[in-house]
Amino acid sequence: MLNLQNIVKYFHKGGANEVLALNDLSLDIRQGDFITVIGSNGAGKTTMLNCMAGCFFPDSGTIALNDQDITGLPEFRRAKFLGRVFQDPLLGTSASLTIEQNLALADKRGQRRGFGLGVKKKDRDRFCELLKQLGLGLEDRLQACVKLLSGGQRQALTMLMATMVRPEVLLLDEHTAALDPKTGAQILELTQRIVETQRLTTLMVTHNMNQAIKLGNRLIMLHRGRVILDIAGEEKKNLSVENLLERFYSLGGADELSDRMLLS
């Protein structure tokens, strides 16, 4: 479905700070996959996600969606088939607009916007129903400004906005990392519920090994800009943190292993 083929991406190419962020990375995401992505800091997880989303174009390699080449498609056009949730809970919503205005914007993802009214009366009931699923009482605050919401509430709203028009692929970039553990767990549970009910193809970057093992049907590990581990099915179900670490050591990543990853 979404296919990355030999992607190479340098940052600051030719300069003193040249970084090879993606090193001949290939990945084939199949319909219905829920992939968790792990790797130490600087392994290229976020770069890979941003590359899929079209925030920048790769130096070489191709990206294809359903066998169509989308390598040169700008970010705003890819939005039509991608849903995204960012690490920073403030990035996914517009603070100065109301909850219903944000939802109405998301409701038009990938469609032409014209001179029709932004928030239509007939949409409100549907928005209410959607917000009820969150169980945060936001359905009674349709006209509240989003800046009044907490980080967790905003991230829950972003999850809803990313999926209210069904995306072909859902990209989650450490979307619980900036939240407190309890809120993070709630958002994770919401993620699981939405992904399961809508049968979404999902890519989730995480720093938490337990999360990566528990969720999804496939786990990939990035290291120095390429996929060094790709585990799916039965093998993934039997995975534990210990043998994941073991495999990581044996692949020569020991010196790169960050404290953050060990502690999580």
Place this chain on the structure above:
Amino acid sequence: MTWYAILGAIEQGSVYGLMVLGVYLTFRVLDFPDLTVDGSLPLGAAVSSVAITAGVNPFVSLFFALGAGFLAGMITGILNTKLKILHLLASILTMIALYSINIRIMGRPNLTLLGKPTVLDSLTGLGVPAYLAAPALFGAISIVAVAALIWFLHTELGQATLATGDNPQMITSLGVNTDMVVIMGVGLSNALVALCGALVAQNQGAADVNMGVGTIVAGLASVIIGETLFGKGGVTRPIIAALIGSIAYRLAIAFALDFRVGELAVSPSDLNLITAVIVVLALTSPQIKGKLARK
């Protein structure tokens, strides 16, 4: 202050209110400090004056001014989004270029409209006295502009414009081409400013290449005064506040011109200094208030 001076302030406040709406659209909505306005105000004046001199109906000439202003704004937007020039610098470049263009359009640095028809004739022709015609007509036009802008910002496109200024990353991920929104938004803003310039020229009977100096500062002062008096938040309120701020600003100026302590009197040439001080005070007052509260 005389009743006559108050009426004059309302007239000036309404006509410059169009410019203030334009400045509000870039400065507050798009988060794009746009100095193009110092050039697009005389641009509108020049285009309208040349058109009237060539025999075009004064009302039709306003549409020419709108179009010219829109183009000027679009150029600033393209310089910023496509050529990646810092917004402030992009707008200064357009502003400087417009100085030459405005002289080219008029063929000289200024153009008089004495004896030529203007939009005000439509009212004075009906027997409305001249001192009432200008505030009435300009007031009506600015109220229409306020209503139109409020409507626009509630449309799908308008909401996307608001979100572009607030959170470009988010609205891009929802499929909006933010470059296009910025180009169109800055264009719309400068169209309003050029319309203002055209009306000012017709009102004072001349277009002058230097009439735009200090426009941005007056616009900012009006926006900020409006926010202080009328509050911000929401979509509708700040737009009405911008128009009220414009009138309040002109009233303050009229009041300042009456100001006299012994030998010392405020002259019209001091206005830019006064305006700059107002903007500095308004921009820093929240910090000063915060500091005082902490003590």
